[in-house]
Amino acid sequence: MSEPKPLPIAARSEGCPFTPADELYEMQRSEELPRIMVPSPLLDEFEAATITRYEDAKNALSDTRLRMGFVFDPDAPRTMLNQPGNLLNYNGADHSRLRRMLTGAFTVKRVRSLRPMIERIVSDRLDAVERAGAGADLVRLFSTPIPTLVICELLGVPYADRADFQHRAQVGLDVNTSRETQIQNLAEMDEYMATLIASHRESPGDNLLGSVVRDHGDELTDEELVGIGNMLLIAGHETTASMLSASTTLLLRNPDQLAVVRDEPDAVDGAVEELLRYCSPATAMPRQAGEDMAVRDQEIEEGERVVVSVLAANRDLPEAAERDLDRLDVRNPPKHHVAFGYGAHQCLGQQLARMELRIALPALFNRFPELRFACSEEDIEYRTKALVFGVRNLPVTW
Amino acid sequence: MRVNIDVDQSRCVAAGHCVSAAPEVFDQRDEDGVVVLLDEAPAEHEHEGVREAALLCPSAAIAVREAERRL
Numbered sequence: 137m138s139e140p141k142p143l144p145i146a147a148r149s150e151g152c153p154f155t156p157a158d159e160l161y162e163m164q165r166s167e168e169l170p171r172i173m174v175p176s177p178l179l180d181e182f183e184a185a186t187i188t189r190y191e192d193a194k195n196a197l198s199d200t201r202l203r204m205g206f207v208f209d210p211d212a213p214r215t216m217l218n219q220p221g222n223l224l225n226y227n228g229a230d231h232s233r234l235r236r237m238l239t240g241a242f243t244v245k246r247v248r249s250l251r252p253m254i255e256r257i258v259s260d261r262l263d264a265v266e267r268a269g270a271g272a273d274l275v276r277l278f279s280t281p282i283p284t285l286v287i288c289e290l291l292g293v294p295y296a297d298r299a300d301f302q303h304r305a306q307v308g309l310d311v312n313t314s315r316e317t318q319i320q321n322l323a324e325m326d327e328y329m330a331t332l333i334a335s336h337r338e339s340p341g342d343n344l345l346g347s348v349v350r351d352h353g354d355e356l357t358d359e360e361l362v363g364i365g366n367m368l369l370i371a372g373h374e375t376t377a378s379m380l381s382a383s384t385t386l387l388l389r390n391p392d393q394l395a396v397v398r399d400e401p402d403a404v405d406g407a408v409e410e411l412l413r414y415c416s417p418a419t420a421m422p423r424q425a426g427e428d429m430a431v432r433d434q435e436i437e438e439g440e441r442v443v444v445s446v447l448a449a450n451r452d453l454p455e456a457a458e459r460d461l462d463r464l465d466v467r468n469p470p471k472h473h474v475a476f477g478y479g480a481h482q483c484l485g486q487q488l489a490r491m492e493l494r495i496a497l498p499a500l501f502n503r504f505p506e507l508r509f510a511c512s513e514e515d516i517e518y519r520t521k522a523l524v525f526g527v528r529n530l531p532v533t534w
Numbered sequence: 535m536r537v538n539i540d541v542d543q544s545r546c547v548a549a550g551h552c553v554s555a556a557p558e559v560f561d562q563r564d565e566d567g568v569v570v571l572l573d574e575a576p577a578e579h580e581h582e583g584v585r586e587a588a589l590l591c592p593s594a595a596i597a598v599r600e601a602e603r604r605l
């Protein structure tokens with residue numbers, strides 16, 4: 137087998153940030169399971185078998201032998217990968233016990249009941265965009281604040297603390313920072329969250345953290361509650377923020393597709409699924425083999441790391457024969473995709489994310505029917521190396 | 535054709551796809567989002583949604599058995 141190549145975990149095409157890198161398509165065609173070197177500030181660079189085909193991805197993400205997280209080490213510095221409470225660090229019965237303490241807050245019914253709150257937040261942000269006038273940056277004024285405000289409302293974070301919250305979540309997901317920066321950043325998050333948890337212990341608020349403390353406070357340590365809060369904050373806002381700015385950019389580049397989202401309310405739910413498939417914001421998902429095993433007939437040894445490329449897998453769905461999956465087609469939503477992962481770890485907050493996208497995107501295009509870039513398309517900078525794909529700046533006019 | 539549905543509540547991860555795909559057939563428990571089967575043998579117009587629910591369920595908690603109607 138050839139030496140593993142270094143490949144950014146989120147490798148996208150040089151020509152188009154929405155398209156998987158050519159190397160990923162080569163891997164998809166290869167009968168071998170290629171090994172790549174993946175950069176990570178928390179684990180240093182590591183070698184991983186790369187899964188790029190849809191069926192392999194679905195099987196791997198639901199295979200309990202491929203484990204999440206990395207064993208807690210109380211003597212090592214606390215990082216996102218070494219803290220209790222974060223669902224991404226648990227497997228099997230421990231994972232499902234902890235997850236079920238939170239799932240009541242994310243049922244379809246509960247998420248629907250949040251609609252008026254989300255609509256109010258979206259409408260306020262559209263007012264802010266309008267006030268800013270031509271050249272307004274949608275990343276700063278629209279796509280980042282919406283999920284931040286929603287998750288802060290759910291967690292019961294005071295308004296004044298929200299900017300710090302947002303900053304720390306971004307640092308936490310940036311693979312281009314140092315290990316020291318990550319440790320320092322998490323220490324700040326912990327300190328803040330510990331104060332919030334203490335106040336909920338005193339008097340549980342009428343929000344998600346309050347209800348977890350009320351219903352399960354006796355079963356959870358303060359440290360676990362801090363980890364739960366950190367996880368909900370990061371997972372709950374950075375991904376949706378990225379998805380809002382990425383899909384807005386993508387639609388501005390494809391005006392005929394934008395018109396469908398703007399003018400056809402019945403098409404919006406399906407359009408959101410197609411946008412999720414096409415952008416695949418949580419680009420790659422890492423696992424570790426708990427025992428010797430095989431993917432197709434390729435051997436993976438116990439302890440070996442595996443990375444599932446969600447981006448590549450979402451261009452390899454079974455419906456490929458019926459349509460060109462490299463073309464965005466919001467009228468033709470995918471029957472299924474793995475943008476939220478698959479298996480027991482499939483995104484806890486996916487219904488909330490969908491609700492935010494379904495409300496915010498049509499509202500934006502209806503408020504500004506003539507919306508367009510206020511810069512040349514080449515001046516839009518993308519975050520193609522972070523764990524979560526995103527757009528750095530999105531100046532618009534109307 | 536008729537379909538019979540089994541749900542395995544112990545596997546459920548409360549992703550909610552089933553409720554979106556076939557709201558007359560599936561619900562979620564308020565306290566933890568675990569799937570609740572409302573109708574074990576739903577009418578024909580529900581079958582497509584039921585199959586979609588089984589297909590989308592990330593934890594294989596929904597099994598659909600299709601059987602010819604016995605005379």
